Amino acid sequence: MIYLLALGIAVLIGFFSLRLIMKDRLNFSLSLFLAAALGLGVVGQIIFYLQILGNNFNHFLPPLISLVLLGCLFWKNKTSLPISKLILKNWSLLVLLVLALVFWIEAHFYPMGGWDAWSCWNLKAKFIYLGQERWKDMFAPILWRSNTGYPLALPTINVWFWQWTGLSESIPMLTAIVLTFLTAGVLLLGLQELKVSRLYSALITLSVFSLALNITLSISQYSDILFSLYLLCAFVCYLLSIELSDERLLMPTAIFIGLMCFTKNEGLAAGCILTSLILLRRPKKPWTFISTVFLSALPMVIFVLALMPKSQAFINGLTSAQKPSDAARMGYIFFNTLFEFLRPKWNGLWILCLIGLAVSVKKTFKGELAVIALFLVCYMTIVLAYYQINTFFEISWWMGCTIDRTIYILMPTAFLWMGLSLFKKDA
Amino acid sequence: MRRVILILFILLTAVNFGQISLQILENQRLQGGVHLHNLGDQFKGLEPIFNHMPMAGYYTDKPIERPMVIAQFEQAQYVLAPTVLDLNHTDYPLVLFDCSSPEVALNKIKELGFQPVKANNLGIILAFNPQAKNP
Numbered sequence: 054m055i056y057l058l059a060l061g062i063a064v065l066i067g068f069f070s071l072r073l074i075m076k077d078r079l080n081f082s083l084s085l086f087l088a089a090a091l092g093l094g095v096v097g098q099i100i101f102y103l104q105i106l107g108n109n110f111n112h113f114l115p116p117l118i119s120l121v122l123l124g125c126l127f128w129k130n131k132t133s134l135p136i137s138k139l140i141l142k143n144w145s146l147l148v149l150l151v152l153a154l155v156f157w158i159e160a161h162f163y164p165m166g167g168w169d170a171w172s173c174w175n176l177k178a179k180f181i182y183l184g185q186e187r188w189k190d191m192f193a194p195i196l197w198r199s200n201t202g203y204p205l206a207l208p209t210i211n212v213w214f215w216q217w218t219g220l221s222e223s224i225p226m227l228t229a230i231v232l233t234f235l236t237a238g239v240l241l242l243g244l245q246e247l248k249v250s251r252l253y254s255a256l257i258t259l260s261v262f263s264l265a266l267n268i269t270l271s272i273s274q275y276s277d278i279l280f281s282l283y284l285l286c287a288f289v290c291y292l293l294s295i296e297l298s299d300e301r302l303l304m305p306t307a308i309f310i311g312l313m314c315f316t317k318n319e320g321l322a323a324g325c326i327l328t329s330l331i332l333l334r335r336p337k338k339p340w341t342f343i344s345t346v347f348l349s350a351l352p353m354v355i356f357v358l359a360l361m362p363k364s365q366a367f368i369n370g371l372t373s374a375q376k377p378s379d380a381a382r383m384g385y386i387f388f389n390t391l392f393e394f395l396r397p398k399w400n401g402l403w404i405l406c407l408i409g410l411a412v413s414v415k416k417t418f419k420g421e422l423a424v425i426a427l428f429l430v431c432y433m434t435i436v437l438a439y440y441q442i443n444t445f446f447e448i449s450w451w452m453g454c455t456i457d458r459t460i461y462i463l464m465p466t467a468f469l470w471m472g473l474s475l476f477k478k479d480a
Numbered sequence: 481m482r483r484v485i486l487i488l489f490i491l492l493t494a495v496n497f498g499q500i501s502l503q504i505l506e507n508q509r510l511q512g513g514v515h516l517h518n519l520g521d522q523f524k525g526l527e528p529i530f531n532h533m534p535m536a537g538y539y540t541d542k543p544i545e546r547p548m549v550i551a552q553f554e555q556a557q558y559v560l561a562p563t564v565l566d567l568n569h570t571d572y573p574l575v576l577f578d579c580s581s582p583e584v585a586l587n588k589i590k591e592l593g594f595q596p597v598k599a600n601n602l603g604i605i606l607a608f609n610p611q612a613k614n615p
Contacts, residue, residue, distance in 0.1 A: 155500060162507040165520065165555070172554035176561055184562035187534055193564055198554065256489045263496035265503050400495055405488055412481050475482060 056227055059217040060089070062119055067092025069126035074304045078297065082143065083242040083289075087305065089235050090286050094312035094349075095122075097209035100181070100216075101315075101352045104209075105359075109186050112216055145241060145255040152237050152262050156230045159268050164226055166274030173200045174276055175225050178208035182215050189360070197365040204356050206315040207276040225274045233271035236282045237262045240465045243289035244472045247296055253476040260405075261468050266398045270461050280320045281462045283313035287327060288425060288466050292473070295421045300337050307342050311349020319436065319459075321353055326431045330424050370444035378444050385448055386440045390433075393456050403460075406471045413474040425470040429463060519548070520555030522602045523576075529598070529606065530563040530574065537575035537609070538565040541584055552578060570594075573612045577605040 067088030071079065079087070099122075100115050107114075165171050176199055180191035192201045207228075214224045237258055244254035261267060271278045287309035294302035307328075314324040328346050336342050347354075370378025394403040410417045418426050436459055440452065530536060538556060542549040544567070556576065557565045566572065570592060579585035585605045589596055594607040 158504055159500070159507075162504075162511070165518065165558075168551060168554070171520065171558040176558050179558065179561040187562055190534065190562060190564050195564060195566055196557075198550070199557070253486070256486065256493065260489050260493045260496060263493055263500060265496065265499045268500060400492060400499070402492060405485065405492060408488075409485055412485065475485065 055218050056214060056224070059214050060231065062116075062123060063092035063096045063213070064089045065092065066095050066119065066123050066126060069123070069130050070095070071305060072130050073126060075299075075301055078299060078301070079293075080242065080246050082146070083239070083246050086235055086238040086242060087286055087290070089231075090239065090282055091305070091308060091312070093210050093213070093232075094206065094283070094308075094315075096213045097206055098312075098315075098352050100209040100212050101205055104181055104188065105355060108188075110182055110184070110188065110212070110216075115213065115216055143245075143251065145245070145251040148241060148255045148259055149234065149238055152259070153230070153234050155263065156233050156268065156272060160226050160230050160272040163269075163272060163274075164222055166225060166229065166272070167269075169200070170225065170274035172198060173203060174207050175211065175274060177203075177205060178211040178215070178225070179220075181205070181208055181212050182220060192360060192362045194362065194365060201362050202364050203276070203317060204315045204320075204353055204361075206312065206352075207279050210279070226272070229272045229274045229278060232278045232282055233262070233268075236271075236278060236285060236465055239282065239285050239289055240469060243285070243292075243469060244476075247289070247292055247473055248478040249472050249476045250478065253472065257468050257472045257476075260402060261464055264400055264402060266457065267461060267464065270458060275458070276316050277458050277462050280313060280316040280323070281465055283309045283316060283320070284323060284327075284462070285465045285469065287313060288469060291331060291424070292421055292469075303331070303336055303338075303342050304345055306331070307345035308349045311346050311351075311353075314350040314353040315356070319432075319462075321350075321357075322435050323428075323432055324350060326435070327428055330427055330431075334421075334424065366445045367443050368445045370442050373444060376444040378441050382444070382448050383441055386437050386452065389449075389452050390437060390456060393460060396457075398457070402464075406467055409471040409475045416477070417470075417474040422470060422473060425466060429467065429470075432463070433459075519552045520559045522552075522578075522600065522604050523556045523559040525600075526576075526598070526606060527560060530560050533563045533574060535564045535566060535572055536560070537570045537572040538567050538578065539570055539575055539588065540568065540578045541580055541588070542578070544568070570609065571612055573609055575607050575609055577607060579603065579605075 064085065067090065068085065070091060071084055071088050096115070096119055099118055103111060103114050103118070166175065177191050180188050184190060211225050211228055214228060215221070218224060240261065241254050241258040244257060245251060287306050290302050290306040290309060294300060294306060310324045310327055313320045324346065328343070331342065332339055368376050370376060416422065440448065538553060540549060540553065544550055553565070553567055556578070565576070575594065577585040577589060579588065582599070582603050582605065585603065586596065589605065589607045592609070593611065594609050596605055597608050598606040
């Protein structure tokens with residue numbers, strides 16, 4: 054119950070923030086899902102700023118500041134939560150209930166999550182929550198195995214819940230379920246709001262989120278699902294800004310891009326690419342857009358400048374004589390990535406996605422959908438270039454551990470693209 | 481063509497649900513055994529002893545190239561955080577011994593001149609190093 058209260062406060066902060074920007078322009082169900090994603094990011098950032106300023110975790114201030122912020126937003130909106138709109142008439146929401154049940158059951162088999170959960174993400178949360186003035190020990194070089202250079206969005210969200218419930222191993226598990234549920238919800242309702250029928254959007258969401266590999270990766274308590282969620286939210290808001298011809302929606306787009314930057318280092322790369330691509334489309338108020346992205350990504354800027362230790366797992370293969378980056382490595386990266394899409398663990402989902410995009414090729418690269426295509430190409434190019442340049446790890450081991458996660462992060466956005474290309478009503 | 485893709489999506493979803501149902505049944509069958517994700521259970525209960533200790537040693541004679549060995553160390557680190565564990569370094573007041581057998585661990589403790597403080601039935605022994613300076 055206390056977990057739900059903490060989640061509810063985050064959702065309300067997100068909801069009233071969105072309402073302040075958009076009034077009631079957005080579909081109520083979709084705005085609830087976007088609000089939850091936004092609210093969790095906001096409370097996580099509150100924890101981060103307090104930690105930086107106080108250099109010690111304060112159990113009293115985050116709830117106080119969050120409640121004051123919620124009060125201010127409520128007062129500014131001069132409206133309550135329109136509970137009457139909660140009467141659900143959309144049958145496709147049943148899809149989310151089914152998926153939530155599956156996520157719930159599966160997550161309980163992995164109470165501590167996957168390897169990176171205990172060695173990286175949840176470890177950082179424990180340092181923030183219990184470390185007192187020694188919380189920065191999480192960046193100690195001795196902990197190099199724990200990816201000390203990864204940012205703190207997911208750990209701070211888990212700390213938000215811990216401060217309400219007390220330290221509990223089940224909290225990161227619940228957070229992973231909630232984040233997966235939100236991603237599925239934003240995909241389903243985002244597609245519907247962008248004029249894809251309930252049947253098609255429900256089928257796309259079901260097929261993506263019922264895949265065993267996706268469920269395992271989603272409930273592993275890694276930051277990948279948070280990255281995936283914010284990327285999807287950013288694209289849904291951006292596409293809606295064009296669909297509804299409403300530039301106000303660029304504000305939540307910018308906020309989600311900034312939040313994404315703090316999820317993983319790759320999130321920062323994704324944020325820079327997406328910001329550039331949107332700016333190339335010449336929004337009416339480019340400086341408002343850039344400054345919103347910057348403000349929302351400020352925790353990542355602070356993290357990079359003041360906290361992030363130098364990576365000990367990096368060798369520049371372009372300059373290293375002992376571990377050079379060679380053509381054989383490039384060939385391996387290229388072909389391994391290509392074959393990854395065809396591997397049986399994806400159950401042919403990527404092949405189906407490619408067929409869908411190929412069938413609707415005239416729409417696939419047209420207008421605003423070209424932004425998704427360009428983003429995916431640029432992002433994958435940067436990730437693959439990093440595999441090529443950093444020769445610290447043996448490439449077959451490294452790609453074996455990570456390439457499926459890289460692709461998985463992009464999957465909801467790729468299926469949003471495919472769904473809009475193929476099934477959008479005015480197509 | 482759209483109809484064909486729609487049918488393929490329906491088939492794929494059915495396959496996915498069949499697969500995840502089998503996975504759930506398999507996980508239920510395996511429940512109760514020691515898996516990768518509950519290796520850290522062996523270190524639970526030690527947290528109060530490490531309270532306010534910034535660093536501690538962690539000694540193992542097992543090959544650290546083996547994923548299960550390093551996973552166990554990483555989970556020990558998670559359970560005992562914010563204390564930082566130094567793998568295979570023993571110059572700390574408290575050192576955890578996670579050895580191939582309790583006999584090997586006790587011999588090593590004796591060889592180093594440490595005093596065993598606590599042991600559990602899974603072979604993890606906590607020892608005190610009297611020569612170590614307080615951090």
